[in-house]
Amino acid sequence: xxxxxxxxxxxxxxxxxxxxxxxxxxxxxxxxxxxxxxxxxxxxxxxxxxxxxxxxxxxxxxxxxxxxxxxxxxxxxxxxxxxxxxxxxxxxxxxxxxxxxxxxxxxxxxxxxxxxxxxxxxxxxxxxxxxxxxxxxxxxxxxxxxxxxxxxxxxxxxxxxxxxxxxxxxxxxxxxxxxxxxxxxxxxxxxxxxxxxxxxxxxxxxxxxxxxxxxxxxxxxxxxxxxxxxxxxxxxxxxxxxxxxxxxxxxxxxxxxxxxxxxxxxxxxxxxxxxxxxxxxxxxxxxxxxxxxxxxxxxxxxxxxxxxxxxxxxxxxxxxxxxxxxxxxxxxxxxxxxxx
Amino acid sequence: xxxxxxxxxxxxxxxxxxxxxxxxxxxxxxxxxxxxxxxxxxxxxxxxxxxxxxxxxxxxxxxxxxxxxxxxxxxxxxxxxxxxxxxxxxxxxxxxxxxxxxxxxxxxxxxxxxxxxxxxxxxxxxxxxxxxxxxxxxxxxxxxxxxxxxxxxxxxxxxxxxxxxxxxxxxxxxxxxxxxxxxxxxxxxxxxxxxxxxxxxxxxxxxxxxxxxxxxxxxxxxxxxxxxxxxxxxxxxxxxxxxxxxxxxxxxxxxxxxxxxxxxxxxxxxxxxxxxxxxxxxxxxxxxxxxxxxxxxxxxxxxxxxxxxxxxxxxxxxxxxxxxxxxxxxxxxxxxxxxx
DNA sequence: CTGAAAGCGCTAACAG
DNA sequence: CTGTTAGCGCTTTCAG
Numbered sequence: 173x174x175x176x177x178x179x180x181x182x183x184x185x186x187x188x189x190x191x192x193x194x195x196x197x198x199x200x201x202x203x204x205x206x207x208x209x210x211x212x213x214x215x216x217x218x219x220x221x222x223x224x225x226x227x228x229x230x231x232x233x234x235x236x237x238x239x240x241x242x243x244x245x246x247x248x249x250x251x252x253x254x255x256x257x258x259x260x261x262x263x264x265x266x267x268x269x270x271x272x273x274x275x276x277x278x279x280x281x282x283x284x285x286x287x288x289x290x291x292x293x294x295x296x297x298x299x300x301x302x303x304x305x306x307x308x309x310x311x312x313x314x315x316x317x318x319x320x321x322x323x324x325x326x327x328x329x330x331x332x333x334x335x336x337x338x339x340x341x342x343x344x345x346x347x348x349x350x351x352x353x354x355x356x357x358x359x360x361x362x363x364x365x366x367x368x369x370x371x372x373x374x375x376x377x378x379x380x381x382x383x384x385x386x387x388x389x390x391x392x393x394x395x396x397x398x399x400x401x402x403x404x405x406x407x408x409x410x411x412x413x414x415x416x417x418x419x420x421x422x423x424x425x426x427x428x429x430x431x432x433x434x435x436x437x438x439x440x441x442x443x444x445x446x447x448x449x450x451x452x453x454x455x456x457x458x459x460x461x462x463x464x465x466x467x468x469x470x471x472x473x474x475x476x477x478x479x480x481x482x483x484x485x486x487x488x489x490x491x492x493x494x495x496x497x498x499x500x501x502x503x504x505x506x507x508x509x510x511x512x
Numbered sequence: 513x514x515x516x517x518x519x520x521x522x523x524x525x526x527x528x529x530x531x532x533x534x535x536x537x538x539x540x541x542x543x544x545x546x547x548x549x550x551x552x553x554x555x556x557x558x559x560x561x562x563x564x565x566x567x568x569x570x571x572x573x574x575x576x577x578x579x580x581x582x583x584x585x586x587x588x589x590x591x592x593x594x595x596x597x598x599x600x601x602x603x604x605x606x607x608x609x610x611x612x613x614x615x616x617x618x619x620x621x622x623x624x625x626x627x628x629x630x631x632x633x634x635x636x637x638x639x640x641x642x643x644x645x646x647x648x649x650x651x652x653x654x655x656x657x658x659x660x661x662x663x664x665x666x667x668x669x670x671x672x673x674x675x676x677x678x679x680x681x682x683x684x685x686x687x688x689x690x691x692x693x694x695x696x697x698x699x700x701x702x703x704x705x706x707x708x709x710x711x712x713x714x715x716x717x718x719x720x721x722x723x724x725x726x727x728x729x730x731x732x733x734x735x736x737x738x739x740x741x742x743x744x745x746x747x748x749x750x751x752x753x754x755x756x757x758x759x760x761x762x763x764x765x766x767x768x769x770x771x772x773x774x775x776x777x778x779x780x781x782x783x784x785x786x787x788x789x790x791x792x793x794x795x796x797x798x799x800x801x802x803x804x805x806x807x808x809x810x811x812x813x814x815x816x817x818x819x820x821x822x823x824x825x826x827x828x829x830x831x832x833x834x835x836x837x838x839x840x841x842x843x844x845x846x847x848x849x850x851x852x
Numbered sequence: 853c854t855g856a857a858a859g860c861g862c863t864a865a866c867a868g
Numbered sequence: 869c870t871g872t873t874a875g876c877g878c879t880t881t882c883a884g
């Protein structure tokens with residue numbers, strides 16, 4: 173079996189308490205310290221984190237709930253989280269909910285049993301539903317801090333980090349307006365979702381500021397953020413002959429570009445397209461995609477830092493941070509040049 | 513504070529042992545059971561997994577070491593792992609090594625302290641280096657099983673799952689040969705890496721079987737698997753005017769397609785390109801990419817299952833599994849039609 | 853500075 | 869079937 177603190181104590185000829193002190197960097201006579209260190213090295217002793225946390229009450233593990241592990245969107249967020257946690261000596265227990273309702277609640281309970289020191293929820297969608305809401309409320313206290321990264325909930329009693337979706341919608345539309353476009357279509361993602369609403373508001377404001385009329389037919393809702401979601405509504409949008417399109421994800425933007433090209437439209441000459449997210453493949457597409465860049469890695473990093481600080485008690489207050497976005501202009505947008 | 517087993521026992525008017533029995537599904541008189549269950553519900557009691565593992569020696573957590581969390585390649589593997597672990601009631605502690613040497617060793621030690629029940633290493637590259645190698649040997653025993661998913665090491669004393677890279681190289685070349693190509697270039701990834709060697713051997717065998725000559729100049733090494741790696745050597749390859757190219761990743765294939773188009777070559781009419789991996793964007797590219805599909809999700813699932821079975825003692829032996837690959841023909845390959 | 857002792861929350865014999 | 873009694877490995881008073 174692996175050596176325990178008793179083994180080390182015996183070998184070094186001291187008590188368990190002294191070994192514990194050495195391990196935890198508490199002052200000990202030099203001679204003793206050396207003997208303990210030697211014993212530790214000889215035995216290859218490693219403290220049992222399980223036992224440590226049983227007494228200390230801290231596990232140095234936080235739970236992370238993400239809708240998916242396989243995604244160009246969540247990947248950077250998770251990297252930001254892990255990198256930050258690592259810097260603070262935390263590890264993460266990751267659970268993918270597979271976008272499935274109910275899993276969030278199940279996993280939260282499970283992580284609670286594991287006595288994680290905190291919970292980080294990435295883009296939870298069911299925060300407003302009773303069970304999850306209740307769970308968050310009953311755990312959001314001292315003993316089990318929760319931080320939401322880019323989630324639905326903007327309740328004042330839960331810490332979180334958000335991205336400025338309103339700004340994103342505005343910037344996307346503004347960019348196209350500045351290029352001289354007038355009939356600017358919008359392909360929305362999930363109907364009713366908070367981020368979608370905000371982006372749409374930003375888009376509307378930009379249109380309004382420019383004195384451009386808005387037509388309901390120029391706004392379609394895909395029902396999701398993947399290319400296949402876009403495919404089902406793209407024709408309805410293109411039938412309206414827009415000059416340009418704002419899509420609420422890079423995947424949706426791709427579906428627009430793809431279908432437009434099939435219909436004989438050249439991008440950007442006949443149609444400009446703006447995406448959203450700036451995931452890895454946005455710059456690989458041809459033409460490369462103009463898009464609203466979300467600071468995903470930073471989103472994860474800030475959320476993780478917030479959680480750690482709450483756990484340590486350094487910043488116990490509930491805080492909410494909004495991160496700005498920026499537009500990255502690439503080849504998929506250009507001044508209007510309607511089809512002959 | 514959160515209620516403990518003692519609180520429940522007191523409230524139900526029984527001993528801690530009885531509560532424990534109820535929680536663990538051991539037979540208990542019906543009346544007692546009901547009282548305990550009631551107390552648990554009223555108190556909102558959840559067993560402390562930390563304490564449980566201290567006695568049982570099992571944490572129901574496995575460590576997963578991955579080079580990256582943000583990747584179209586590792587994503588599916590991780591999903592496969594998580595899904596399988598979930599089915600066996602395990603959780604995973606994920607550590608991203610950021611492709612950095614040394615991190616693997618650091619994290620392994622850390623996970624060991626956390627007393628994870630096992631370790632799953634995804635595509636470790638430094639297995640042959642002394643520290644990691646030593647770590648694996650000292651832990652690969654009963655108490656700390658290790659399974660490697662698609663790693664460098666093929667040592668007989670460590671369980672692992674691999675993908676048939678030789679077959680992949682063969683299939684890619686064979687596909688092009690069947691289309692009538694003769695000057696088939698190869699863009700390799702990391703020089704000296706096991707998978708690269710195997711794929712190259714497969715490619716060579718296919719060429720040989722077809723009686724085609726091989727030229728050294730038609731084989732270049734990018735030094736990595738990302739598009740930017742390919743960019744530095746793609747011109748040298750295209751200067752040789754190949755009919756077709758086998759690239760060792762979809763990213764590399766993309767760099768070939770991209771550069772070829774810039775040089776005025778039409779794909780697939782003037783140049784056929786085969787990728788490797790079949791990551792998500794392979795089918796989004798235009799032309800869509802013919803590629804060797806790796807069963808990534810399955811790779812993760814099989815590795816996870818192997819680890820769980822080793823932990824439970826159901827399959828304590830060291831086993832190694834090789835998964836087949838298959839070629840997915842898309843639009844980037846077609847019969848040869850050299851440039852006029 | 854250091855050892856003895858108590859206890860974190862739970863499980864596992866061992867008697868009843 | 870159930871309560872009592874020991875620990876699991878470590879930290880933490882509290883004396884010495």
